[in-house]
Amino acid sequence: MAQFIYKALTPAGEQLEGQMEATSRDEVIGKIQAAGNIPVTAKEMGTGFSLENLLASRKTITQKQVGEFTDQLATLLNSGMPLERSLSVMIDLIDEERLRIMVEQVRDKVRGGGTLSDALEEQHVFSNMYTNMVRAGEMGGTLEITLERLSDYMARAKELKDSVVSAMIYPTILFVLAGVSMFVLLGKVVPSFKPMFEDAGIDLPTITQMVLSIAAFVQSFWWVMILILVTIVVLIKQKLKETDFRLQWDTKLLKLPLIGDLTTKIDIARFTRTLGTLVDSGVPLLSGLTIAKKVINNTLLNKIVGEASEKVKHGEPLASGLDKVEEFPRLAQQLISVGEETGKLNEMLLKTADTYDIEVKTSIDRMISLLVPVVVLVLAALIFFIIFAIMMAMLKMNEIAG
Secondary structure: OEEEEEEEEOOOOOEEEEEEEEOOHHHHHHHHHHOOOEEEEEEEOOOOOOHHHHHHHHOOOOHHHHHHHHHHHHHHHHOOOOHHHHHHHHHHHOOOHHHHHHHHHHHHHHHOOOOHHHHHHOOOOOOHHHHHHHHHHHHHOOHHHHHHHHHHHHHHHHHHHHHHHHHHHHHHHHHHHHHHHHHHHHHHHHHHHHHHHHHHOOOOOHHHHHHHHHHHHHHHHHHHHHHHHHHHHHHHHHHOOOHHHHHHHHHHHHHOOOHHHHHHHHHHHHHHHHHHHHHHOOOOHHHHHHHHHHHOOOHHHHHHHHHHHHHHHOOOOHHHHHOOOOOOOHHHHHHHHHHHHHOOHHHHHHHHHHHHHHHHHHHHHHHHHHHHHHHHHHHHHHHHHHHHHHHHHHHHHHHHHO
16 A cells, blocks of 8 residues: 545535545545546655655644644634535645645545544544544534533643743753763863872872862763763663553652652643543543543553543442542542532543642742752852862962972
8 A cells, every 4th residue: 555645626626635545546546536526636655765755754743733723623613614614714724734634634534424533533643532522522513612622621731731841941951051060070170180289299188089080080981971871761761661660660750759749740630631621522431531541641640540440330439449549649539529429520620630730830830949959059069079179289289389
């Protein structure tokens, strides 16, 4: 099977462009004609290695573009425009080629009698959560409302992710600068004093000898240190692919001060918002749990939700499956329990997500307020230690000279 790019005209004269998987060019033409359209061109996409093909293969649809697609489609449907017409209007508005081709393929599938959820599922761009919500919206006749919820969900999820990334930029830069400063100081500055001390012919203080030895090692074997660091990172990444090791790692991660609490809150915020959005759109709770637990990165929390799902499968409330689980926050358990008791589980799940979104931002601010001064103090202490060692040797030189 090969990928073909085609152009065709509808009986009304509207131009169609898209991609199609087929065994030959004749098959593509036949499918176009079978759909009642007039084929114009059908060319096989290049499969050999070239810079153009490499760039094309890397050009994928981003989550930002998916969010914009969702928001625009929801707006058009809410205006009373039919689905097929809404997709056609969007094609005219889209400038990015890959996205436009995808929407054309979705529109053609819908035009041929298929459902929007099936058309989106075939694109391998949309998550299981996305397609399941669209399917539930189609079945309930609330597609435009479902798309609005999806758009809101994606916007809030992106906001949470962006807040975490933005907050970690400053500490990361600080760590990098601290590391580079120490390497420059030990690899370049300190060794320049060694010839002067050797010419003086004095017995150097122990602290100075220690600093000069460290500097000599850094100057001669800096590449070994980098190689060791890279090797450790690669080995850990490989080990994290092992289920048992990953579970042990994630279990210990949750017990770390500050980091463990932040990790828990981020995953709980993602899980409850995803599950709440799914349930709010008409997806059954059990199906929603299966989908929502996939957004949990920590394997221990994922396992806890999976065990709770099994209890729900046997008729127990979700809250009872999470009750008395130390790693799952007590506040989240109580809010879920209240939601089930009042029949407003979707609302309480979304409220839980909002609560933990705020908690995440608060925890990040608290962590940075503690982390930055610690890094600065440690760096200052190391620099003072090095300067003190050099000054001790220079004072001894002055004593002998005097």
